[in-house]
Amino acid sequence: MLCQVCASIDLDEANATISWEEFLRRPRNKRSAFGYRHHASWSALEKAADEGCEMCQAFRSVAIDGVQHEAESHLWLRTEKTRHSVGLKLSNESVASFLSRLGVFTTQEHFMFTGRAVSPQAGLPEVFDMARSWLETCLLHHSGCGRPGTVSLPTRVIDVGPSDGSEEARLHLSNGEIGEWISLSHRWGSQNILTTVxxxxxxxxxxxxxxxxxxxxxxAIKVTRELGFRYLWIDSLCILQDSSDDWVKESAKMGSYYKDATLSIAASHPNSAEKGILAKRESVMFNGTADFATMVPCSSSEGTSNIYIRKHLLSFEDMLDSKHFNPLELRGWVLQETMLAPRTLYFTQEQLIWHCRTCGRVEADRNPMFSASLPLNWTNPKAFISLNGASMPAAVSSEDTDQPPDAHGAWLRIVIDFCGRKLTYADDLFPAISGLAREVHRMTGDTYCAGLWRGDIARGLMWYRQAPVKETPKYLAPSWSWASKASAVDGGMDPYFMIQNTRIVEGTSLEVIDVQLELATSDSFGKLKGGRIRVKGWIWNAYLFDGNSDAQGKASEACMNPAHGKDGTTKGDRVHVNKLDVRDDARGLIYSLDTEESLEEFLKVDGTHSPFLALGVGVLQDASDVARRYDTDMMSGLLLRKSAKVAGAYVRVGIFDGDVEGCRRDPWKMDIVDIV
Structure with a gap:
């Protein structure tokens, strides 16, 4: 049953392109429709739902909490740019609030909507038919995705047997055989899974x-058989989990195991560890059916047509851009698995999603989204790989600067993304992105230095955390590397970790004299036991103090950032912002510390306030908040303290900003510093 309003939808009106701002600018007597005029108020919609209108019931069931309790204002129905959903907006004379969204599909070609029905379960034949069709199209027609080459199989693969399942799956030692395989991206979950030892x-x-x-x-074995492949690679079954030697050797190859696989299967269902990836799709159901069964007749200039409504399903962009909707993307290892794989088939709790280097597809929409139309950000992470080793595509460079795309800039973006993910074991940090590091090395020929690149050392050094952390007892990296503070005690990483990539360091006077790394394994992209960097640059001896007193106990005003408390201490997840000063000079710099020590204890070494070193790194190209506030160019650099373990060396403890002219006056001096 439909109410009169829902039974009389005019799609031409619902497809209005006018913005809300433009709508309000027009005189009331000249305003065209903001969409299809739905119920006069939310209470009117609820009344229709109570009386049995199934479309109003559906809108009510998925309404955003709280919005419906606003003023009783008119409701407008509008189509959305995805072409497989419609939305309701609640409006008054000054504002339009998004209220509710439903998915739309049709059973035949439609002039407006491209949505189509999704299967109630991922393991049905029609789902596998769709997956095979997507794969075949990519292999035959997507030159940018590449064809499977003559590459050796991984050291061990799972032989899934014939497609009919007549043979049991077993582990296969490849001994250098050439072949094709599928790789699996998954979360181990809390349950004890079978591993190979x-x-x-x-x-x-x-x-x-x-x-x-x-x-x-x-x-995953069933999917591999259905798609016509013989071999499957799963980390926990194909790497000896109790052999450190085998783990080191195989983890160094994991990037290539995903890059060279014909296809990667992603177990993106939040409960996939328990329910699998072919489970019943309960999350897309209304009233126990996979698609809401109500047919809605509509009119338009194209004639009459019927549409069907369902719960709104995530678009291709939503899926890839949100860790909330794709919990697999919370995992640190999965970043390189996603970026390196030429093709990924996501099994989500709602639908099947395809992503290759050329396009993205979703089960709920007939039309592909081609990579050329994707926004230039992480919505298209597979653009990272250039098959011919050419320059970095624009999709992974910083969109916040005017700098041309470059591999080093892309690497900084990778690090920022990576540090918002989780690792079960903190010391997996470097191995988990070693495949991506190898690709940057292939593209640039540059030297990898504990998560930084020698050819881009100035930018790489200027990392910071929006929330300081406690020191971890396990050694991960030298203090000058972002990796030294990237992992928390529980193995989870920091979503507020940043690198000043949007504040590109220009005009740096920092000279790298030498970099020495002590590898923990034979892999130069893997774990470390130690590291030292020797640089030549402008330094000064400095003292830190809080907003109450300076190094001599005299009252002083802290150099404050408006976003922080008046006492210069952390507020919420903000960093310490206090004053860095030079003896006999009143100039101040804003600094932030890397660790969570109390400022009082941090300042005292041997019971006294001890000097620190401020090492200038370079000038910020575009204005920071502080620079805009004081209308000045800003110098940025590292805050160093003497190492308690290595004689004559310093450790990084934070970063600082200061005006360029002030920083160029005495007592700066050029000197050589060792940082460990």
Whole structure:
């Protein structure tokens, strides 16, 4: 049943392109429709829903909490740019609030809507038919995605057997065989999953015990068979989990295992570890059915047509751009798995999603979204890879600057993304992005230095955290590397970690004399035991003090950032902002500390206020908040303290900003500094 308003929808009106701002600028007597005029108020919609209108019931069931309690204002129905959804807006004379959204699909070609029905379960034949069609189209017609080459199989792969499942899956030792394979991206979850260790390696080569495999692994084997492949790579089954030597060797190859795979399967269902990836899609259901069964007749200049309504499903862009909707993307290892794989098939709780280097597709929409039309940001992470090793595509450079795309800038963006993810083990930090580091090295030929690049050392050094952290007892990286503070005690990383990539360091006088790294393994992109960088630059001896007293105990005004408390201490997740000063000089710099120590304890070494070193790195190209406030160019640099472990060396403890002219006066001096 439909109410009169829902049964009389005019799609020409619903497809209005006028913006709300333009709508309000027009005189009332000359305003065209802001969309299809729906109910006169939210209470009128609720009344229609109570009386049995199924479309009004659907809008009410997915309404944004709280919005419906606003003033009783008119409702407008508008189509959305995705062409597979319609939305309701609540409006009054000054504002339009988004209220509710429904998905739309049709059973045949439609002049306006491209949405189509999704299957109630991912394991049905029509879903596999769609996946095979997408894969075939990509392999035959997408020159930018590349064809599978003559590459060696991974050291170990899972032989899934014939497509009919007549043989049990088993572990296969490739011994350099050439072949194609599918890789799996997944979260291990809290349950104990079957792994391969030295004691069961031979048994797994005979047969993988089906009942002991997680539901995700079982489903991944089924998908591999359905798509016509023989081999599947899963980290926990193809790497010996109790052999450190094997783990080091294989983790160094993981990037290539995803890059060279024909396809990657992503287990993006939030409960995939328990339910698998072919589970029933309960999240897309209204009233227990996969698609809301109500047909809605509509009129337009094209004639009459029927549409069907359902819960709004995530678009391709929503899926890739939000860790909230795609929990797999919270995992640190998955960043390189996503970026390096030429094709990824996402099994989500709502629908099947395809992403290759050329386009994106969703099960709920007939039309692909081509990469050329994607915004130049992380919505298209696969643009990172250039098959011919040419320059970095614009999609992964900083859109906040006028700088041309470059591999070094892309790397800084990778680090920022990576540090917002989670790792089960903190010391996996470098191995988890080693595949991406190898690609940057391939593109640039530059030297990798503990997560930084020697050819871009100035930008790489200027990382900071919006929230200081406690020191971790386990050594991860030298203090000058972002990796030294990127991982918290529980192995989760910091979503507020930043690099001053949008404040590009220009005119740097910093000279790198030498970089020495002590590797923990044979992998130069892997774990470290130590590291030292020797630089030549402008330094000064400085003292830190808070907003109450300086190094001599005299009252002083702190150099404050308006976003922080008047006492110069942390507010919420903000950093410490206090004053850095030079003896016998009243000039001040704003600084922030890397760690969470109390300022009083941090300032005292051997019971006294001890000097620090301020090392100038360079001038900020575009104005920071502070620079705009004081109308001056800003110098940025590192705050250093003497190392308690290495004689004659310093450790990084924070960063600072200050006006350029003030920083260029005495007592700056050019000197050589070792930082560990």
């Amino acid at each position: 030295q004691s069961n390696l031979q048994a797994h080569c005979q047969q993988l015990p089906w009942s002991s495999l997680s539901k995700t692994f079982q489903d």
